[in-house]
Amino acid sequence: MEEAREVRTTCPYCGVGCGVLAKIAADGTTSVRGDPDHPANFGKLCSKGMTLGETLGLEGRLLQPEIGGRQAGWDEALDLVAEKFSQAIAEHGPDTVAFYVSGQLLTEDYYVANKLMKGFIGSGNIDTNSRLCMASSVAGHRRAFGEDIVPGVYEDLERADLIVLTGSNTAWCHPVLYQRMLVARRERGTKIVVIDPRRTATADECDLHLALDPGTDVLLFNGLLAHLVLTGKIDTDFIRDHTSGFDATAALACADAPSIARVAKGCGLAAADAQAFYDLFAAAERTVTVYSQGVNQSAHGTDKVNAIINCHLATGRIGKPGMGPFSVTGQPNAMGGREVGGLANQLAAHMDFADEANIDRVSRFWKAPDIARRGGLKAVDMFQAVADGRIKALWVMGTNPAVSIPDASRVRAALAKCDFVVVSDVTRTDTTRYADVLLPAAGWGEKDGTVTNSERRISRQRPFLPPPGEARADWRIICDVAARMGFGDSFDYRAPAEIFREHAALSAFENGGERPFDLGGFADLTDEDYSTFAPRHWPASERGERQTRLFVGGRFPTPDGRARFVAVRQEATAFAVDTDYPLALNTGRLRDQWHTMTRTGNVPRLMAHASEPAVDLHPADAAAHRLKDGDLAQLSTRFGFVRARVRVADAQRRGHAFLPMHWSGQFAARAAAGLLSSPITDPHSGQPELKHVPARIVRENTGWTGVLITRRDLRPTGFVHWSRHAVEGGWVYELTGTEPPDQGILLARKLLGVRPQDQLLEYTDRRGLAYRAAAIDDAGAMAEALLVAAPDQLPTRDWLVSLLATRQPLSTADRHALLSGRSPVPMPAIGRVVCACFHIGANQIASAVASGCDSLEAIGATLRAGTNCGSCRSEIRAIIDARQVQAAE
Ligand code: SF4
16 A cells, blocks of 8 residues: 655645645545645635645546547547648638637646747737736736736735735635735734725725725726825835836826815715725835736726826835735736736737847747747637637637636637637536537646746646546647647657746846846756745746845836836726616625636535525615515626526625626526626726626516435536535535426426436325425435425425435435425534535524624634634624624614
C-alpha cells in the first residue's frame, strides 16, 4: 500500500489564490486544508476551498475524445481539429478561426494557446472569459499607467486606515481576503466603506454603505475628486512630479459633480452619506480602493476604473504601503491570462499591437514571421462573428459561453450553426452540446503549472492525481494540434516547466527595465526549481530586482514615466427601467457557488445554502407583483426569459431584483442569467454590461409541484420548471408545472426509475390530485421517492433525503411511514444550511440563540458556525437580530 502524501497546490476558484495542502491517504482518498505557509491565506480556506476534496469524483467527467457524439481516439480527434482549422485558414484566411479560452487555464496552457493563434495561425482571434470579468480594469490600468498593473499587494489591506470596497461583494466572492480586512478592522480600527447598489453580506460589517444607483460610480468618484480639489486635500507635489493631465481631469470632474448635493441626487444617495464618504477618504492617507465586477461589468466600466484611479493619483496614494487602487480578479488565473496576452487586444507578455516594435520583437522571439499584426475579436464580438458566419472554426477551452456570454440564446444559435466547433473541457456543460469535437481535459488535482493571483503572486498548481480515462493537459492538447498544423518545431515542449521558462524569457526579451512585467529571473529555472517553486510576486527580473509593490517612487511605464489622469464624465446609464421593464436586474455570485457550477454543483454541502434558482425581490415589489416567497416566477428582459423561485428579501433594494449567475441547463430547466443580460459593451474594454438590465416579473400559475429524491443523475425534459441539487447519496429534483395536478402526476411519473429488482410502493389520492411513490432496492433501502401534490402541499423532505444518504435497510416502521414522507420518530430539521464549513442550519442557530447565545462569538463557541471562513457571519447575525426583535415584542 502507498504511503500517505501531502501536495502543496493552489485553490482553483477565485483570484485570492489561496494555498492548499492536498493529502492523499494510503487508501487513495483525498482531503484538503489551507496551506499555513501560503502568503495569500496563511492556512485559511473558504467554504469552496474547504470542499475541494469533494469535487474530485468522476461525475460528468469527459473521459474520452468524441467526434459528432461518438467516442474516438486522440489521433483521430486531433487530426480532425488540425485539418478543419487549416482548411478554414487556407480557404478563408486566418481571421476566420478563433479560440475562446478561460481564466481556469494555467499560465502554461494560456501561453501556448496565445502563441499558436497570434504567432503561427496569424490572427488576433483569441479572447478569454476574463473579458467578462476584468477587461475594464485592464483598459483602465493601461490608460492610467501605460501597462496593465495592479500596484498593490494584500498586505496593503492590513496596513490601510480606510478600505473602500466598490462593486465588490468581497465577503462572498473573496472570503479569505475579506477576513484579512476584518481582522485589520478589529485590531487596528480600519474603516470600511461599501459602495454597492445591493446591501450584500459585505455591507453588514462596514462603517458606511453607499447604496448608489446602478451605473453612477463615475459621478460619485468625480464628486470625490472635486471635493479633494476644493478642500485642498490633493498632493500637489505628486501631481506635478509624477502625473499628467490633472488640470483637464479636475476641471471636468468639478463640472460633472459641482456639489455634493448634485452628486447625491445623481447617485440616489443621501447627501450626508456622500459627504461622510468624502470626509473619510480625505482624512485617511492610507486608503485602498478595492473594486471588482460591480465596476468592471458595465458599459462604462473603464471610465469607472479611471475615475477611481484619478482620486488615488490626485492624493499620491499609490505605490506606498497601505494605499492604492486595487482591482481584485474573479478567476484563479485571470492575471496569468492577461500576462501571456490572452485578451484579443493584447499581443504577449503585456505588449500590445499598438507598437510595431512589439510585434517585431515577439515575432523574432517566437520565430514567427506570420504573426498577427492587429488585435482580434473580443468575446461578445467574437460570438457575433460566429453567428454571422465570419468565424468558420471555433475552439472553446475550459469555459461555458452558452451560459455566460450575454444574450445567451443568440450565442447558442451561433454555436449551433457554426461550421466547426471544438470544445476541450473537464466536464459536460451546456456548451459541449454544440461540439463537433469534444476533447477531455485534465482537471484540478491533475493539472501541472502556475497561476497568478490578484496581487501578482505566482503560485504552482501541482498534480496529485493521474488524469482519469484519456484526459490530457490543455497545453499538451494545444501543442498536439499545433504540430499537426505544421508548427511542431515551435511547440515541441516536453513539460510545463519548459513553457514557463519560455514565457519568462519572452517577458525579459529586449526589456531593459522599460516593461515592469518582467519574469527574467525565472527564465533559467531548473526543472527542480520549477517543481519546488514557492509563491512569489512579479516583477522578478534577471538583474535581480524584486519588488512587491509597484510604482514605488512615482515612476510609471508610460513614455514620459508619468501616470495619466483620464478625464471622464458620468454618462447616461445604458438602459433605464420603464413601464414595460420596471425592475433593475442585477446579477452576481452566491456564497458557495463557482461560475456555472460545474464543480461546486456536485458538492452537497455547497448546494445546501441556496439549492434552487431564486430571484430576490423587496417585499413591496413582491406585493406589487402579487408574488410571495417561494412562488415560481417568469423573469424577462428584452433579451429573453428565465424561471426562478421568488425570494422575498428585506435587504433587497426596492425596484431592484437580483439573480445569481450560476444556474445552467445542467442544474435547472431555464434559469441562466446570461439569457437575460444585455450584449452592450464598454467601448474601451469590450466588457459587457452584466450588472444591470431592466426586467419585468410575472407569477407563473402553477398547477402542481413535485420532488424526486433519487440516486440517479438525470436531466429532465418536458417540464415547465425543474432544478436539482446534490445531496449525500444522490440528487433532489424540484419539479413544477402549469398543468392540472393529474397531468403533472403523469409527467412526473415518467421520471420514476424502478428496476426489476426494486419493490415499488405507490399511493394516489382518491381525487387523483396527489401521488406518492417509493422504490425500495433488493437490500431493503430506499432507492428513490417521488412526491407530487398541488402547490404548497408537499411534506418536508429532510427524512427522505437522509434515507438516501444512509442506504440502510428500512425498518418496518420506516416502510409504513415512507409514503407520508415523515419520519416515524421525531427528527429535528436543521433548516436551511447557513454555515457550509460546519454544516450548521438556521434552525440550529435559532435554537442556540433561544437558549442564550446572543452574539456571533457565543454561536461560534457553541456550534462552531462562522468560525472558519466567516462568510456566513452576516446571516448568523440576522438570525440573532430577528430572534432578539421577536423576544422584545
Ligand atoms: S477565497 Fe476561497 S475560493 Fe478564493 S482562493 Fe481562497 S479558498 Fe479558494
